[in-house]
Amino acid sequence: MKALQEKIRKDGIVLSDEVLKVDAFLNHQVDPVLMKQIGETFAGLFKQDGVTKILTLESSGISPALMTALELNVPMVFARKRKPFTQDADVYEASVHSFTKQTNHIISVSRAFLNQADRVLIVDDFLANGQAAEGLIDIIDQAGAELCGIGIVIEKAFQPGGKRLRDRGIRVESLASIRSLENGTVTFQEEAHAK
Amino acid sequence: MKALQEKIRKDGIVLSDEVLKVDAFLNHQVDPVLMKQIGETFAGLFKQDGVTKILTLESSGISPALMTALELNVPMVFARKRKPFTQDADVYEASVHSFTKQTNHIISVSRAFLNQADRVLIVDDFLANGQAAEGLIDIIDQAGAELCGIGIVIEKAFQPGGKRLRDRGIRVESLASIRSLENGTVTFQEEAHAK
Numbered sequence: 001m002k003a004l005q006e007k008i009r010k011d012g013i014v015l016s017d018e019v020l021k022v023d024a025f026l027n028h029q030v031d032p033v034l035m036k037q038i039g040e041t042f043a044g045l046f047k048q049d050g051v052t053k054i055l056t057l058e059s060s061g062i063s064p065a066l067m068t069a070l071e072l073n074v075p076m077v078f079a080r081k082r083k084p085f086t087q088d089a090d091v092y093e094a095s096v097h098s099f100t101k102q103t104n105h106i107i108s109v110s111r112a113f114l115n116q117a118d119r120v121l122i123v124d125d126f127l128a129n130g131q132a133a134e135g136l137i138d139i140i141d142q143a144g145a146e147l148c149g150i151g152i153v154i155e156k157a158f159q160p161g162g163k164r165l166r167d168r169g170i171r172v173e174s175l176a177s178i179r180s181l182e183n184g185t186v187t188f189q190e191e192a193h194a195k
Numbered sequence: 196m197k198a199l200q201e202k203i204r205k206d207g208i209v210l211s212d213e214v215l216k217v218d219a220f221l222n223h224q225v226d227p228v229l230m231k232q233i234g235e236t237f238a239g240l241f242k243q244d245g246v247t248k249i250l251t252l253e254s255s256g257i258s259p260a261l262m263t264a265l266e267l268n269v270p271m272v273f274a275r276k277r278k279p280f281t282q283d284a285d286v287y288e289a290s291v292h293s294f295t296k297q298t299n300h301i302i303s304v305s306r307a308f309l310n311q312a313d314r315v316l317i318v319d320d321f322l323a324n325g326q327a328a329e330g331l332i333d334i335i336d337q338a339g340a341e342l343c344g345i346g347i348v349i350e351k352a353f354q355p356g357g358k359r360l361r362d363r364g365i366r367v368e369s370l371a372s373i374r375s376l377e378n379g380t381v382t383f384q385e386e387a388h389a390k
Contacts, residue, residue: 029272029308030257032265058254059273062225063261070227077224078254113224 001041001175004153005188007034008176014184018156019100026125026153027060038175039067042123042151045173046072049148051121053077053114055140057107057132064153065123072121077114079107079136092142094135099128107135109143116144127152127174130161137170149173156181157189196236196370200383202229203349203371209379213351214295221320221348222255233370234262237318237346240368241267244343246316248272248309250335252302252327259348260318267316272309274302274331287337289330294323302330304338311339322347322369325356332365344368351376352384 011024025031042064054076056065062078069076081096082105091108098105114120122136133150140147147170155162155174158181165172177189206219220226237259249271251260257273264271276291277300286303293300309315317331328345335342342365350357350369353376360367372384 023305024307025270028275028305029270030261030264032261032271033268035261036265059257059275062254062257063271066225066227066230066258066261069225070231073228075220075224076227076258080223080254110218110223112219 001038003034003037004176007031008154008178008186012186014181014186017181018159020154020156020178020181020186022125022154026063030063032063035063035067038064038153039069039071041175042068042121042173043071045151046121046149049121050119051148052117052119053121053145054123055079055109055114055120055136056123057081057136060125061123064125064151068121068123068151075113077109079109079139081105081107092139094138094142096135097131099131107132107139109139111143114139114143114145118143118145119148120145121148122150123152124150125153127155127161127165127172128159130164133161133165151175154178196233198229198232199348199371202226203373203381207381209376209381212376213354215349215351215373215376215381217320217349221258225258227258230258230262233259233348234264234266236370237263237316237368238266240346241316241344244316245314246343247312247314248316248340249318250274250304250309250315250331251318252276252331255320256318259320259346263316263318263346270308272304274304274334276300276302287334289333289337291330292326294326302327302334304334306338309334309338309340313338313340314343315340316343317345318347319345320348322350322356322360322367323354325359328356328360346370349373 013021054069057079093108149171152174155177180187208216249264252274288303344366347369350372352372375382
């Protein structure tokens with residue numbers, strides 16, 4: 001998605017070979033017009049799939065997920081993160097490991113909002129090691145719902161999450177796929193292919 | 196706002212005289228069409244005020260804030276919640292007390308995304324004791340920015356936050372103002388007035 005790539009180049013900050021900061025338009029300050037374009041793009045990609053629900057994870061996934069939900073005219077559900085030591089019988093839950101923070105947390109979704117009649121599109125801001133996506137898929141499985149696919153705003157293609165999900169036969173659509181952040185520079189997959 | 200009141204009656208759950216659960220369309224599962232109507236309504240109310248930025252607090256404020264930002268064509272910034280014991284020099288921060296959870300947490304906004312040229316509209320999902328709003332106002336003050344007003348989706352008018360903010364001369368616009376949750380029933384302010 002051209003507008004997103006331009007935004008990443010203009011306002012993204014490469015903090016290291018592995019970390020891209022997009023606080024200026026996605027993770028802290030949010031560009032609503034770009035989010036709407038992202039929502040339209042995901043909706044276009046998955047419009048044939050009979051999606052009944054968009055599933056994401058608080059907080060940074062909410063903006064692109066909401067705009068996708070608006071375009072597809074279905075509800076959006078955001079999984080909540082919480083400490084591992086509280087419990088609630090009325091929720092589906094999964095454990096998610098964060099490599100960047102070296103912590104585990106529990107993500108949960110109320111049983112009221114996901115069931116076996118649902119066809120679910122996961123939307124999230126980043127895909128790196130794929131732990132968040134795996135947790136959301138676990139929850140969809142527990143609900144007996146069907147996974148239509150995964151829409152990712154920015155995929156760090158040099159990390160293993162995307163390959164692992166695609167190897168399972170899951171459709172993963174990334175609007176910007178980053179090949180490398182080396183030398184403080186963002187290189188997208190398409191550019192790498194063109195070389 | 197009629198559509199919101201109807202949604203609260205239909206899908207809201209009164210858990211006690213003080214707690215209204217709106218997980219079905221605002222706090223966990225989110226109705227994107229309703230959020231868009233909410234954004235349009237806030238944008239209409241504050242369109243003369245030269246708003247340059249929408250400020251909210253993760254996670255439940257993000258959906259109505261994003262739609263308001265889209266309508267006013269300005270960025271949205273969500274303050275982050277974190278533990279009191281981490282620190283970061285590049286952020287404005289404020290302490291917020293939660294009466295429901297009896298905890299304090301720190302909310303923070305990067306200095307990069309709020310400055311003295313900004314005219315800020317706060318948007319949040321709930322107003323009860325007003326602690327979150329006070330924390331956000333504190334951050335706006337630290338930035339030297341101007342507060343245009345506060346847009347609240349659901350105000351619990353039987354709790355003191357709204358009065359306290361209005362007594363300070365702040366414009367607070369609530370799309371649904373709840374007079375009482377007694378006897379398991381939602382009574383809106385307008386209905387109370389009509390009696």
